[in-house]
Amino acid sequence: MDKEIEERLVGLKIPAHVAVIMDGNGRWAEERGLSHLEGHVAGREATSRLVDAAEDFGIEVVSVYAFSTENWQRSENEVSGLMELIEGALRHEMAELRRQRVRVIASGRLEQLPASLQTLLAETARATAEHQGLTLNLCINYGGRAEIADAARRIASAAAGGKLDPADIDADVFAKYLYQPGLPDPDLLIRTSGEMRISNFLLYQMAYTEIVVLPIYWPEFDAGSLVEAIEEYNGRKRRYGARKG
Numbered sequence: 001m002d003k004e005i006e007e008r009l010v011g012l013k014i015p016a017h018v019a020v021i022m023d024g025n026g027r028w029a030e031e032r033g034l035s036h037l038e039g040h041v042a043g044r045e046a047t048s049r050l051v052d053a054a055e056d057f058g059i060e061v062v063s064v065y066a067f068s069t070e071n072w073q074r075s076e077n078e079v080s081g082l083m084e085l086i087e088g089a090l091r092h093e094m095a096e097l098r099r100q101r102v103r104v105i106a107s108g109r110l111e112q113l114p115a116s117l118q119t120l121l122a123e124t125a126r127a128t129a130e131h132q133g134l135t136l137n138l139c140i141n142y143g144g145r146a147e148i149a150d151a152a153r154r155i156a157s158a159a160a161g162g163k164l165d166p167a168d169i170d171a172d173v174f175a176k177y178l179y180q181p182g183l184p185d186p187d188l189l190i191r192t193s194g195e196m197r198i199s200n201f202l203l204y205q206m207a208y209t210e211i212v213v214l215p216i217y218w219p220e221f222d223a224g225s226l227v228e229a230i231e232e233y234n235g236r237k238r239r240y241g242a243r244k245g
Contacts, residue, residue, distance in 0.1 A: 001056045001223075008227045009057060012234050015187035017061040018054065018226075019202055019209065022047065024193030024217030037081040042219035044089050048096075053223035054134055055100050057230070061135045061183055065201050069109065069143035086140065087117045090124055097124075101133035107179040108142035109150070137180060144203030151177035151204075178204060185209065190229045192218045210236045 022043055029039030047064060054062045066086060072079060090104075097104060106121045113121075121138070154177045158164035164173075175181055186202060186209045194215045198206065212229040214221075 005053075005223050005227055008231070012230055014058050014230065015210075015233055016059070017063070017184050017186045017188075018059055018229075019063040019065075019186040019189045019206070020050065021065045021189070021191040021199060021201055022218040022221075023191055023195055023199075025219060027193065028217035028219045036078055037085070039219065040082060040085055044085060046219050046221040047089070048093060049222050050226065051093075051097075051100075051102065051134065051136060053226045055102065056223070057226065059134060061137060061186075063107070063137040063139055063183075063186065063202065065139050065142065065199070067108075067140045067142070068200060069141055069146050070200065072141075083114050083117055086138075087114075087120055090120055094124065094127075097128060097136070098131075101131040102128060103131040103133065103135045104128045104138065105135065105180060106138045106140055107147075108140045109146060110141065112141050135183070137183065139201070142179075142201070144198075144200045147179055148204055150179075175204070188212060188229065188233045190214065190226075192216055192221055192225075208238065208240050210238065 025039035025043040026036040027039075028042065029036055050062065050064070067082060071082070074082075104124045106125065110118055110121060117140075121140070151174060155164065155169060155174065158177075159166050159169075183205075185205045185207070189198065189201075189206060189209045189211045191197070191211070191213050194213060196213055198211070202209075210233050212232045214225055214229060216225060
């Protein structure tokens with residue numbers, strides 16, 4: 001770890017779960033006369049830097065918004081290119097993920113993804129299931145509203161089948177039917193590119209998440225950017241709706 005980064009981390013409380021909206025690949029590319037796909041390639045390198053830094057800092061979970069349910073509305077070439085890029089990145093990074101003992105999981109309507117990507121995600125999850133390091137949650141074909149609707153459908157099915165008493169349904173029971181019920185809620189959400197939106201990301205889980213928006217495009221993100229977000233996070237007072245005194 002860079003010495004300056006290490007010094008900035010001294011005394012900081014490290015969030016256990018960091019969620020990231022990786023925004024700005026297209027605009028970064030346009031400003032440089034590049035295609036949007038070239039921007040996504042540069043963004044992939046930033047994601048690798050995020051994983052490396054999160055592992056170094058002792059963050060337990062990182063959830064990245066890789067592809068939303070709304071992203072299918074983009075051009076066919078961009079969508080197919082993104083799918084190939086996600087698949088290629090997983091294959092390329094597998095050896096490093098294993099070396100770092102990163103556990104990889106995926107969240108979303110995965111059954112709608114290309115068959116080859118579905119297979120690779122399942123294989124990657126199996127291959128890294130016993131890893132004890134950082135958990136990397138890849139949110140692909142993910143939407144917060146879709147996740148809530150899918151959870152409600154599973155709850156309705158369980159109740160109709162006599163496996164769940166509707167009177168027992170509360171927030172804790174509902175959370176057990178989400179895509180990744182074993183993960184803690186995010187402590188910190190980082191969004192790049194300066195946009196002040198959560199864009200249908202982890203809507204149920206982010207009830208009390210601290211949000212930090214960075215004025216940089218995702219391809220510019222590095223370890224220093226992560227420290228900057230954690231420093232701002234440390235300046236917040238998390239009351240969860242309560243007030244002392």
